[in-house]
Amino acid sequence: MKTYILILLAVITFSCVSDSDSGLSQNANEVGQSGSLARFTTYNDYLYTVDNSKLNVFSITDRENPVKVNEIVIGFNIETLFNYKEFLYIGSQNGIFIYSVKTPEEPQYLSEVQHFTACDPVVANFTHAFVTLHTDIGCRTNINVLEIYDVNDVFISRRNLTKPIDLGLYGDYLIVCDDDVKIFDISDIENTTLVHSISRDAFDVIINNNNNNNTLILIGADGLYQYSLNTNNIQNTEELSTINI
């Protein structure tokens, strides 16, 4: 029963939406990186934030002087905000809302995916959206899964996990903070496979690719952990450092 997924309103497909870089392309060093639990993101000259019910839009044309230009009521229990190209993926306890920011001050509702009530960070690439649903205080739901959708909101697969939280994309790999940190090969999206795991309890993950080195940065209740990542050999994750908490 709890495996039912209601997929609603697959209204506009990504193929309808131009992939052209609208406006400025971001300087790689101008912005930093956040994990998929974040509630703040920037896109060009705009800062987007979510609170419990709203998407807030700030103009940061003058970087030092943000000006609130819009707010849009999205729904209830909004938790996360993820930006990919000109799309915002807004994770709530009830589903994922997808907005276009091609008109940056007036984000346009594109579609949503509804699921069982759960806490749900989301990440996406050009073809697929990945979401973890997990049990947490405040969410009160007994469901712990990784779900994959194609960007037309077509449900592809579900995999049971223990307590998945944050997740990040690294090329053909998806890295999920579960009871340990699990790395899935997603090159065959219909048939993802677990290829490696790191025995760390973490809730937020950033895959950092500054200085030509790919570093996996993990934070948990007990520490900040860093590992080197190697695309050619994903199983070769070497621990670089730990700051105990």
Place this chain on the structure above:
Amino acid sequence: MKLKPIATLLLGCSLSFQSCWLSDTADDFPPQIQDYYEPVTMVRSEFDTTTTLQTTAEVIVNSGKIYVKDNFIFINERNKGFHIIDNTDPTNPQNIAFLNVLGSSDLTIKGNSVYVNNATDLLALTLDAQAGTMEITKRVPNAFPQLTSPFGNVYYGANENEVVVDWIFKGNNN
């Protein structure tokens, strides 16, 4: 005639299963635990002076989300601020400074500007962690609703001049 009690029994059973289903989790918090969190409030005039940069590291206690920019990692100390880690050498990261931001959870950076939530306010600031300098370039008051408890409770007792900056666990009163 007898259907009614049976129906009631069945309804009761289904409800009890429902409650099991809802609470059968690894972290099985009884619902009433939410009563034991209390809001911490501060008057606006005092609140507006609380965002500072200190060049002495704080011990990380209640770690929150992370943000990475260039050679720095920002670790949220939930509702308190951000630890600034110099990660120039990822094999030897250094906790060098702490940005006090009450009621904070999120941070993002564009260029030299850092954007953080300061309870109900959005702050734009610039900082140099090594030099220990920080300037708030803009405060957008009441950009966000008052902080809710870890259970999503809203504190309705705050007056216009008060900001909820944290929720503290008051323990078990039983």
